[in-house]
Structures are given as C-alpha cells and as structure tokens.
Amino acid sequence: MTETINQKFDLRKYSRLVSKVAPPLVINTKEELERADTEVGRLLKKGYNNLSVEKKRLLALLSRLIEDYEDRTFLTATLQRRIVARRLERVYNLACSTNQLARFVIFGSFVTAKHDPNDVDIFLLMEDAFDTNQVTGEAAIIFDHTATQNIEGASVFWIRRMAAIGGEEKAMEHWQIKRDKTKRGIVEVISDDQERSGT
Amino acid sequence: MIRNDQELEATQERIRYFQQQVEKLRQVETNPQNYRLSAGGYLAEIDRMNLEVREYLWLHPSETKDQAA
Numbered sequence: 001m002t003e004t005i006n007q008k009f010d011l012r013k014y015s016r017l018v019s020k021v022a023p024p025l026v027i028n029t030k031e032e033l034e035r036a037d038t039e040v041g042r043l044l045k046k047g048y049n050n051l052s053v054e055k056k057r058l059l060a061l062l063s064r065l066i067e068d069y070e071d072r073t074f075l076t077a078t079l080q081r082r083i084v085a086r087r088l089e090r091v092y093n094l095a096c097s098t099n100q101l102a103r104f105v106i107f108g109s110f111v112t113a114k115h116d117p118n119d120v121d122i123f124l125l126m127e128d129a130f131d132t133n134q135v136t137g138e139a140a141i142i143f144d145h146t147a148t149q150n151i152e153g154a155s156v157f158w159i160r161r162m163a164a165i166g167g168e169e170k171a172m173e174h175w176q177i178k179r180d181k182t183k184r185g186i187v188e189v190i191s192d193d194q195e196r197s198g199t
Numbered sequence: 200m201i202r203n204d205q206e207l208e209a210t211q212e213r214i215r216y217f218q219q220q221v222e223k224l225r226q227v228e229t230n231p232q233n234y235r236l237s238a239g240g241y242l243a244e245i246d247r248m249n250l251e252v253r254e255y256l257w258l259h260p261s262e263t264k265d266q267a268a
Contacts, residue, residue: 130233131230131233132230132232132233132236133230133232133233143236143237144236144239145236145239145240145243146239146243155240156240157240157241157244158236158237158240159220159224159237160227160228160233160237162227163220163223163224163227163228163237165216165219165220165223174216177209177213178209179201179206179209179210180205180206180209181205181208181209
C-alpha cells in the first residue's frame with residue numbers, strides 16, 4: 001500500500017484520525033485487532049481512490065499494525081499446532097503398529113482454522129480381529145482413553161468394525177455433527193499403501 | 200458449555216447415541232478388557248456431557264440469557 005502522495009498532507013487532521021481509531025502503539029489484543037479491522041473495512045468500502053491523503057495514511061498504518069499482530073500470533077499458533085500435530089503423528093504410528101487399524105479419523109478443533117487447538121480428537125475403527133490383550137508396549141496406551149488424554153494429550157475413541165452402529169460410514173459421520181446440529185469437517189488419514197476415498 | 204435449548208437438545212442426543220454405542224459394545228465385545236477399554240472413552244464423554252447438561256439446567260432461563268449476553 002505504498003504510493004507517492006501528491007495531495008497536501010494535513011498532520012493535525014491525520015493526528016485526529018489516528019487518535020480516534022488506531023491503537024496507542026501496536027495491536028496486542030483481539031479486541032484491538034477487531035477494531036482496526038473494522039476501520040480498515042470501513043475505509044476500503046469508500047474506495048481507496050476516494051480517500052483523503054490522511055485517510056490513506058491511516059489505512060496504511062492500520063494495515064501494517066494488523067500484519068504485525070498476525071505475524072506475531074501466527075508464530076505462536078504454529079508452535080501450538082506443531083506440538084499437537086506431533087502428538088497426532090505419534091498416536092497414528094502407534095495405532096498402525098498394531099497392524100489392526102482399519103480407519104483413522106480426526107475431528108474437533110484440530111481440523112478447524114482454530115489457531116491454538118488444545119488437543120486432538122481421534123476416532124479409530126479397528127479390524128474385527130483386534131484384541132487389546134495382544135497389544136504390548138506403548139501402543140497399548142492409546143486404547144485407554146484417560147491414559148491417552150493424560151499422557152499423549154489426545155482424546156481417542158475406538159471400536160471394532162463389528163461394533164459400528166448402522167455400519168462404519170454412519171459411525172464416522174456421527175463425528176461430523178456439531179453442538180448446534182450443523183456439520184463440521186472431519187479428516188480421514190489414509191496411508192500410502194491404502195486405496196480409499198477420503199471423507 | 201451449553202448456551203441454549205438447541206445445544207441442550209443436541210447434547211442430549213449425543214449422550215443417547217453414546218449410550219447406544221456402549222450398549223452395542225456390551226453385545227459384541229466378548230472380551231472384558233476390550234469392552235472396558237473401548238467403552239471407557241464413551242463413558243467418560245457421557246459423564247462430561249451429563250455434567251454440562253446439569254450445569255445448564257441448574258440455571259433459570261433468565262440467567263441463561265444473562266450469561267449469553
């Protein structure tokens with residue numbers, strides 16, 4: 001948003017505008033971000049070329065402040081997402097190590113645009129031959145809901161194929177229903193050697 | 200947190216579905232350890248949702264509106 005401004009710039013007018021809508025220094029909270037964002041929207045609605053030179057500078061300032069805030073918060077969110085993604089990868093590898101994993105579905109906040117999901121929600125559909133008595137080592141943990149929550153930071157639900165109410169597709173679809181009864185996206189993880197269409 | 204009657208209804212439906220899932224596990228899981236581990240997640244979630252329902256129903260409708268505002 002840089003340009004050569006040939007119109008006369010009125011510093012007092014600009015200062016008045018800044019004190020009215022811009023945060024004192026940098027944007028530090030979501031509320032400040034929303035205010036700045038609303039103001040940018042209001043200015044752009046008028047059409048950039050129709051703005052006074054002071055308003056154009058105000059727009060440039062607000063855009064820069066918003067970018068700065070997003071850069072800072074995105075880094076934090078990425079870190080949190082990476083931590084949760086590592087947990088997810090670990091649970092997936094442990095589930096695969098049983099050789100009895102039929103389907104692996106992720107749902108909840110991790111598969112939304114939420115910047116900082118606290119945990120990851122997983123639904124495992126296991127083959128009918130699966131028997132927890134035969135699972136040894138670390139993999140055994142992921143079939144214990146409470147232990148997985150405490151140790152791996154993941155919320156895992158699992159059943160064998162034969163226990164799926166109304167068939168496995170129906171059982172998977174259930175995880176799409178949100179509290180307000182609308183549907184949310186779910187993600188099925190398919191390994192390279194599996195040929196299956198995703199949800 | 201349940202915020203309105205529609206969410207209450209959806210939560211109650213989910214509790215019912217989870218209960219049905221546990222009932223199904225009782226029918227098909229012949230191995231007690233498989234059963235407990237598989238049902239454990241659903242039962243924990245039922246407990247959590249029942250608590251949410253209780254907390255919502257504890258409030259008078261006018262208080263629920265105050266909280267939502």
